[in-house]
Amino acid sequence: METAHEPQHRQQHQQHPISLYLKIWGLLFVLSTLSYLVDYFQLQGMLRWTLIVVFMVAKAGLIIAVFMHMAWERMALVCAILIPPLALLVFVWLMAAEADYTFVTRGIFFR
Amino acid sequence: MAHTSMAISLDAAHPAGGWRGFVADWSSDRTAFRVSWGKAMMWIFLLSDTFVFGCFLIGYMTVRMSTTVAWPNPSIVFGLDVGGVEVPLLLIALMTFVLITSSGTMAMAVNYAYRRDRYRAALLMVVTAILGECFVGMQAFEWSKLIFEEGVRPWGNPMGAAQFGSAFFMITGFHGLHVTAGVIYLMTVALKLTRGDYERAGDYQIVEIAGLYWHFVDLVWVFIFAFFYLW
Numbered sequence: 001m002e003t004a005h006e007p008q009h010r011q012q013h014q015q016h017p018i019s020l021y022l023k024i025w026g027l028l029f030v031l032s033t034l035s036y037l038v039d040y041f042q043l044q045g046m047l048r049w050t051l052i053v054v055f056m057v058a059k060a061g062l063i064i065a066v067f068m069h070m071a072w073e074r075m076a077l078v079c080a081i082l083i084p085p086l087a088l089l090v091f092v093w094l095m096a097a098e099a100d101y102t103f104v105t106r107g108i109f110f111r
Numbered sequence: 112m113a114h115t116s117m118a119i120s121l122d123a124a125h126p127a128g129g130w131r132g133f134v135a136d137w138s139s140d141r142t143a144f145r146v147s148w149g150k151a152m153m154w155i156f157l158l159s160d161t162f163v164f165g166c167f168l169i170g171y172m173t174v175r176m177s178t179t180v181a182w183p184n185p186s187i188v189f190g191l192d193v194g195g196v197e198v199p200l201l202l203i204a205l206m207t208f209v210l211i212t213s214s215g216t217m218a219m220a221v222n223y224a225y226r227r228d229r230y231r232a233a234l235l236m237v238v239t240a241i242l243g244e245c246f247v248g249m250q251a252f253e254w255s256k257l258i259f260e261e262g263v264r265p266w267g268n269p270m271g272a273a274q275f276g277s278a279f280f281m282i283t284g285f286h287g288l289h290v291t292a293g294v295i296y297l298m299t300v301a302l303k304l305t306r307g308d309y310e311r312a313g314d315y316q317i318v319e320i321a322g323l324y325w326h327f328v329d330l331v332w333v334f335i336f337a338f339f340y341l342w
Contacts, residue, residue, distance in 0.1 A: 014319055015225045025215035032211060032336075036204045039186050039341050049342075056337035060330055067218050067326040069319075077144045081154050088165040095169050099176035106179045
């Protein structure tokens with residue numbers, strides 16, 4: 001029995017109370033409802049984009065940190081997984097510039 | 112024992128070159144992540160998948176920003192008619208709640224698996240898989256409605272910008288494929304749980320690893336919901 005338990009003891013054991021999961025689940029429900037209401041009440045402009053992004057980041061953060069146990073992992077793993085996707089932000093910036101250029105070109109030549 | 116440690120110190124002082132050195136360097140037991148290889152590899156796979164979905168969403172952003180034709184309003188396109196009242200995005204909201212619920216049951220399955228309560232863990236995983244299948248079913252309904260009733264095609268649609276269809280089918284289709292694969296994965300692990308495979312091996316971590324994949328599918332949906340349906 002001791003040997004059977006061994007691999008789990010050596011590696012960090014991700015066990016957390018069920019009540020924590022239920023709380024996060026509730027929070028995710030509330031955040032999803034709020035982001036749905038943004039559309040239901042047809043909020044527009046800066047307010048809409050800000051609310052959508054805030055709710056999105058909050059939901060993503062809760063899923064990664066609690067459901068995927070990232071909050072309890074070691075820093076080496078956290079950095080290896082969470083830092084590389086930031087490169088996508090550079091890609092977003094590049095493609096936004098490219099899209100603007102395409103839009104202007106289309107406006108000039110294909111009207 | 113003394114013999115092995117001496118061999119290692121000699122190796123470190125005079126590392127082999129060429130292919131032998133290549134193999135030695137990559138296999139020399141230097142651990143960066145203090146987790147099992149299975150968990151590390153699942154995280155690295157999910158990281159690569161992040162880039163795939165990231166590229167799809169960036170592609171969608173690019174075509175939406177660069178089109179001179181108005182983008183179809185998702186709030187209206189994905190609205191449902193409930194007793195004569197047009198409710199915006201109703202189906203998508205339901206899909207979101209179903210997927211979040213499945214994430215919750217999955218998290219609980221991991222918890223029960225680590226408590227070695229394998230039947231309850233398997234039951235929760237089956238519930239998770241059923242919810243995932245509900246999600247795919249609703250997506251099939253959404254696709255049929257768009258294809259047969261609204262005439263959306265990958266190359267055009269009657270509501271506006273032609274790129275709407277291609278971006279929609281590509282992004283939600285790839286996500287649906289992930290959910291479907293996840294359902295099969297979860298059912299396989301649930302079967303092995305009830306059969307007692309992990310009890311014999313004394314290691315229930317595979318349930319947590321399967322959970323990582325499932326939560327990732329939910330995570331991707333959070334971004335699709337925000338960028339494709341709400342934006």
